[in-house]
Amino acid sequence: MNMTVSLPEIMTLPIMQETEVLSGKKVLHKKEVEWVSVIEMPVENFVRENEFVLSTGIGLGESHEDLLHFVKDVYESGASALAFATGRHLFDIPEEVRFYAEQKQFVLFEINWEVRFSDVIHCCMDKINDSKEEDLKQSEETQQQLLEVVLQGGNLSDVARFVNRHLNTPVMIVDQKGKVKGKSGIDKDMLENWTIQPTEKESDIGMDQHPLRSRIEEISIKGTTGWRMKIQSGNMEQGELIVFCSETGEDMDFSLLEHAVTASALAFVKENAVKETEIRLKDDFILSLANGEYGSKDRLVSRGKLLGYNLALPYVCIIGKVDNLEELYQKNSKGFSSYEHWFESMIYYVSEEILYAGETVERKVMTTAQENQLTIFLEMEYSVNLEPVQQFLDLVERRISMLFPGIMVTWGIGKSDDGFYAFNENYEKALTALDIGSKQKGPGSRIDYDETKINRLLQSLSKDKEVKDITMDTLAPLLSYDENRQMDLIGTFTAYHQNSGNVSQTARQLNLHRQSLLYRLRKIESLTQLSLMNPDDVFLLDLTIKIYSLGLRDT
Template identity: 45%
Template sequence: MGGGLLGLTVRDVIQLPVLETSKIKSGKRYLDLKKIDWISVIEVPVENFVRKNEFVLSTGIGCEDDPILLERFVKDVIEAGASVLAFATGRYIYDIPERVIQLASHYDFVILEIPWEVRFGDILHSVLEEITNDKRWERQQAEGVRQELIDCVLQEKGLQDISNILYKRIKIPNAIIDFSGSTRANSHFNRNLLNIMSGKIEGQHQQIPQLDLFTDHPLSHYMEEFMVDHHMCFQLTISSNHNKQGYLLIQPKERQELTWFVMNVLEHALTACALYFVKENAIEMTEVRLRDNFILNLTKNNTEVTNQLISKGQLLGYDLTRPYICIVGEIKKDSDLNKTKRKDRPPTSSLQSMNYYIQKEITKAGDVLHRRTMASFEEGEVVIFLEADHQPYMETANQFLDLVEKRLNDLLSDITLSWGIATHKDGHYAFFDSFKEAKTALEIGKQESGYGGRTFFSDTRINRLLMTLSEEKEIESIVKDTIQPLIDYDQKRKADLIYTFIVYNKYKGNVSQTARALNLHRQSLLHRLRNIESLTQLSLVDSDDLFLLELSVRLWMLKKNNDKQ
């Protein structure tokens, strides 16, 4: 008897020889749906002595002359979650009142009538033996499932195989999604609900605050219940090393399906899924390291692109004969930039995990645009080579980075990415040369706009000219002589004459616009401008003097930003 997904049922118990003379007074339609985990003898009062899924025996003593009290007793047993109440009739209760039977029927509750001569001791012995046998069968079956699931992972099978085994064993639709929301396996799970749960489409998606399962299995405390477009489904988190890897979703028709046996099987399935993800991540991280080293060698060591190197790249899935846009990114944690962390996102635990997620999104963005990608990571820097074609390289790079950043904003909680981009270079050192240009663009972009922007090498000609000029000793001396009086004045008086000039020059000498931008009275601004002329001995209305002062300020700002790096 027993052995079904629900475990030991009321029907299994009443078919025991010791209960062959019993009569079903109510709830006959629910004999196969009511599970029995324990048996006890209870009399008035019930209090907290009855447990869920319990087979309750009673003589009705104390209620024989009080049908209202008997009705209250039955209702208390029902509310305690018992599966069946069996009255021994013939001594204290001769006939179960019709109002009691109607009450039980209203609650779909099973009431049995047992002849007085059937001893409770015999019933207890027989039912307890059946419960023990059923628990033993459940343990054996659960152990078999556990071994089958683990073997599935060890034998190089995938998540779909795990999902198939799970459905075969518990007959409940299920699905597995990874942390990024991608569906990795599905066995009869409603696809529309799955798309809503994974965030691919919109729909009514409400989490139920309290679980009221038909089991007290420990796993139930970690199970989240949702109503999705009026359908019930449950979610369990797949974790390994305290990191979330994904989710196991199940879609039972009713909560009664979540028996102790089913929960045990789900627990083993979670372990198998976690083991699979750990294995998958380890393989992917090994491949990432090999590719990292290859790309780093291309960019950092002035490596010549030879036939041998092209062949080595092919082994890693790279085609070095094609043109590539070089994109260099710098990863900064928002905490380093004194920014407020965004909520409701997974914490970025390490640089390694950030690299893992970024690599995933780089690959996905390349797939969407049907372009090859190569990427590497080193100490907070990401180097990407994106396949180029006849389209303008700026347009291609922006499309690609838009896709990458859109996903990363959702996946990583506390990072800011700055990008430098350079077009493909010809020659035997193409990758090294384009990397140098992208790196230069990145550094100029950070100096000009701070962190979080995109800078194209072709837009940095003025800055590169200034950088070259700043390295000349004679020019450095001219800049110092020109601007030092302003620096000393600003430091001594806590003024900001240099910034005043920058804004004044931005508005091409328009005093009214400059005053508004600086939130100054017109006369206060004129006073500052006279101080600038007096300290530098330059006239702001003379084009040569104005050019010298502007050049000096820009070169000084450039050197100041370089010193901060």
């Protein structure tokens, strides 16, 4: 809010009609008045910025040097203007004083002695108070207009357009991650070059004492100067309002910007509430698809249509599990009040990138997230070719890696023969593929259900009691030895078998001396009472290790 009036406005007051301007006429229109005071020698620290100073010049009429020193002190205090009442203590203003004031572009007035200072102060303060009341009224009207923009269905772009219309300067509103949510007057080049480069210190913008000034930070977008203000609701940061104007910020209307920040916060809250409701409805629907809890096909199609989903298409199910959540949180926790707050934000942006990837490959996508698991139903071709799925996941991983460097996701893919209305079947297949892929290939892998036939067979075998007993009897000595000696005999045998019993190749793979490897192989034989030269014994050992790793390791 403007807390001042201009000197030309002061000069229009009837009591100031006979006032003569002695210096500073060129800058008169730039000077603002916040207060009026009467000051005599000494000045010291009794004068502040934007003050209109009145003086009789008492004690200064006989010494031009003292008068010049007085004018200098008032000028250096930051006063807007100085008016001398001439005719009693001071009869005229010496030429050297006028020359100094003109050099400094400092406004000097001469007032007739007959004019009472109390009347001048009264008239000026009435003018200032009237201006404050008018500014307050305009501020309240602006606030109401901005709130109505949001409450009547407007979005962040509407808020940006309102600010642009009043300030005639480009405006952009971004969320926490810097994603543009609203803009007005922003050209294509500026949008493409959107990079924030904060200065090292807060900018001193203009002379306005509005409290918002301390929260404004200077930025640069490819050399274009702008000013950004944080948008918050409660204790949560929602984003930033950015305006582009002069490097001094003189054309800023702080009151308007404060109300724009408030309206933007309301728009973010409203947008988030709508989005959360939509997400919750979609999440519930997708989970019902995955769990097979959707009743008749007609009802399923009807519900899907209301949510913008076309279910008359074949879909493949993809399930992703984020394997390193804690590590990611430690790297990206800055600015978040808790793990839950960060996790919600992370899942939101990952989901956004999944939808973006779907648009890029021109396929319908349905996605939801539960804990650290992402469930995706991706529109599929009528053929069994899964190459588009791999391309889709390549794009998803590339995009989310840019947002969260180091993120590791394991994917399981499930698809029935035709894919039509087989959501639950595809989900169960993808879940099985994810489980097997995590155990067999480890974090960050991808596996299709059709690639897991032998592993599913082994998992099925692991549920048989006799198979379980044979497996544990065979491997118990190795497991116990590995636990006590940290030798990894099971890993040693697996590498040896994968290398077809070639000792040299296995030693190189395990980075072991040949004799050390031979010692381990003999230890395996002595503990299991099986011979690595006997094909049946080797088969038994290999089979039991695979069954254990796929079905019994975590039991």
